[in-house]
Amino acid sequence: MNTFLDLDVIKRHLNINFDYHDEDEYLLMLADVAFRAIENHIDDSLEKFVYDGQLDPPLVHAALLLIGTYYQNRESVTFGTAMPIPHAYEYLLTPYINYESRVLHRKCDCTA
Numbered sequence: 001m002n003t004f005l006d007l008d009v010i011k012r013h014l015n016i017n018f019d020y021h022d023e024d025e026y027l028l029m030l031a032d033v034a035f036r037a038i039e040n041h042i043d044d045s046l047e048k049f050v051y052d053g054q055l056d057p058p059l060v061h062a063a064l065l066l067i068g069t070y071y072q073n074r075e076s077v078t079f080g081t082a083m084p085i086p087h088a089y090e091y092l093l094t095p096y097i098n099y100e101s102r103v104l105h106r107k108c109d110c111t112a
Contacts, residue, residue, distance in 0.1 A: 002031040004046070004055040005063060013064045014071055027067070034066035044098040062092040 010027050011018055038059060039046055049056045065088055 002028060002035050004035060004060060005031050010064070010067060014068060027071070030067045030070045031063065033070065034063040037066060038062055038093060041093050042096040042098060043101045044096065049096065056096075058092040059096065062089050065089050065092070 007024060007027060008018060010016075010031060011020075014027075016023075016027075035046060046055060046059060049059055
Protein backbone atom coordinates (compact mmCIF):
# COMPACT_ATOMS: atom_id res chain seq x y z
CA MET A 1 0.00 0.00 0.00
CA ASN A 2 1.12 3.55 -0.72
CA THR A 3 2.85 5.26 2.18
CA PHE A 4 4.33 8.17 0.22
CA LEU A 5 1.18 10.22 -0.38
CA ASP A 6 -1.50 11.39 1.99
CA LEU A 7 -5.11 11.32 0.75
CA ASP A 8 -5.42 15.07 1.39
CA VAL A 9 -2.48 15.76 -0.94
CA ILE A 10 -4.09 13.64 -3.66
CA LYS A 11 -7.40 15.46 -3.23
CA ARG A 12 -5.64 18.84 -3.32
CA HIS A 13 -3.87 17.86 -6.54
CA LEU A 14 -7.15 16.74 -8.12
CA ASN A 15 -9.12 19.74 -6.78
CA ILE A 16 -11.48 17.45 -4.87
CA ASN A 17 -13.24 18.82 -1.79
CA PHE A 18 -11.73 17.37 1.39
CA ASP A 19 -15.24 16.65 2.73
CA TYR A 20 -16.04 14.40 -0.27
CA HIS A 21 -15.30 10.81 0.73
CA ASP A 22 -17.14 8.68 -1.86
CA GLU A 23 -13.96 7.97 -3.83
CA ASP A 24 -11.35 7.87 -1.05
CA GLU A 25 -10.70 4.15 -1.44
CA TYR A 26 -10.47 4.53 -5.22
CA LEU A 27 -7.99 7.41 -4.93
CA LEU A 28 -5.76 5.39 -2.59
CA MET A 29 -5.89 2.47 -5.02
CA LEU A 30 -4.85 4.81 -7.85
CA ALA A 31 -1.91 5.98 -5.72
CA ASP A 32 -0.81 2.38 -5.18
CA VAL A 33 -1.07 1.71 -8.93
CA ALA A 34 0.87 4.89 -9.74
CA PHE A 35 3.76 4.03 -7.43
CA ARG A 36 3.95 0.49 -8.80
CA ALA A 37 3.95 1.87 -12.34
CA ILE A 38 6.81 4.20 -11.41
CA GLU A 39 8.81 1.31 -9.95
CA ASN A 40 8.24 -0.61 -13.18
CA HIS A 41 9.23 2.42 -15.27
CA ILE A 42 12.50 3.06 -13.43
CA ASP A 43 13.14 -0.66 -12.85
CA ASP A 44 14.03 -0.02 -9.21
CA SER A 45 12.49 0.11 -5.76
CA LEU A 46 11.21 3.48 -4.58
CA GLU A 47 12.60 2.74 -1.12
CA LYS A 48 16.01 3.48 -2.60
CA PHE A 49 14.96 7.12 -3.04
CA VAL A 50 13.59 7.77 0.45
CA TYR A 51 15.55 10.30 2.49
CA ASP A 52 14.59 11.36 6.00
CA GLY A 53 11.36 9.39 5.61
CA GLN A 54 10.32 11.25 2.45
CA LEU A 55 10.32 10.08 -1.15
CA ASP A 56 12.18 12.38 -3.58
CA PRO A 57 9.72 15.12 -4.65
CA PRO A 58 10.03 14.47 -8.43
CA LEU A 59 8.89 10.88 -7.84
CA VAL A 60 5.96 12.05 -5.74
CA HIS A 61 4.96 14.55 -8.41
CA ALA A 62 5.24 11.88 -11.12
CA ALA A 63 2.82 9.79 -9.03
CA LEU A 64 0.42 12.73 -8.75
CA LEU A 65 0.54 13.21 -12.53
CA LEU A 66 -0.28 9.53 -13.06
CA ILE A 67 -3.05 9.60 -10.46
CA GLY A 68 -4.56 12.61 -12.21
CA THR A 69 -4.36 10.88 -15.57
CA TYR A 70 -5.92 7.68 -14.24
CA TYR A 71 -8.63 9.62 -12.40
CA GLN A 72 -9.62 11.77 -15.38
CA ASN A 73 -9.30 8.98 -17.97
CA ARG A 74 -11.00 5.94 -16.49
CA GLU A 75 -11.27 4.16 -19.81
CA SER A 76 -8.65 3.23 -22.39
CA VAL A 77 -10.42 5.28 -25.08
CA THR A 78 -10.96 9.03 -25.13
CA PHE A 79 -13.18 11.06 -27.40
CA GLY A 80 -11.39 14.37 -26.97
CA THR A 81 -8.20 15.55 -28.54
CA ALA A 82 -5.84 14.89 -25.67
CA MET A 83 -2.17 15.64 -26.05
CA PRO A 84 0.55 14.62 -23.61
CA ILE A 85 2.31 17.43 -21.80
CA PRO A 86 5.94 17.40 -22.97
CA HIS A 87 8.52 16.65 -20.33
CA ALA A 88 6.04 15.74 -17.62
CA TYR A 89 5.99 12.17 -16.32
CA GLU A 90 8.93 10.79 -18.34
CA TYR A 91 11.03 13.89 -17.71
CA LEU A 92 10.59 13.49 -13.95
CA LEU A 93 11.46 9.77 -13.97
CA THR A 94 14.37 9.61 -16.43
CA PRO A 95 17.07 10.47 -13.85
CA TYR A 96 15.91 7.56 -11.68
CA ILE A 97 15.96 4.80 -14.31
CA ASN A 98 18.19 1.90 -13.32
CA TYR A 99 19.82 1.22 -16.69
CA GLU A 100 22.22 -1.29 -15.16
CA SER A 101 19.29 -3.46 -14.09
CA ARG A 102 17.77 -3.23 -17.56
CA VAL A 103 20.99 -4.53 -19.14
CA LEU A 104 21.05 -7.48 -16.74
CA HIS A 105 17.44 -8.41 -17.58
CA ARG A 106 17.88 -8.15 -21.35
CA LYS A 107 17.76 -11.53 -23.09
CA CYS A 108 20.75 -12.40 -25.23
CA ASP A 109 21.03 -14.88 -28.05
CA CYS A 110 24.59 -15.99 -27.45
CA THR A 111 24.50 -18.79 -30.04
CA ALA A 112 25.22 -16.49 -32.97
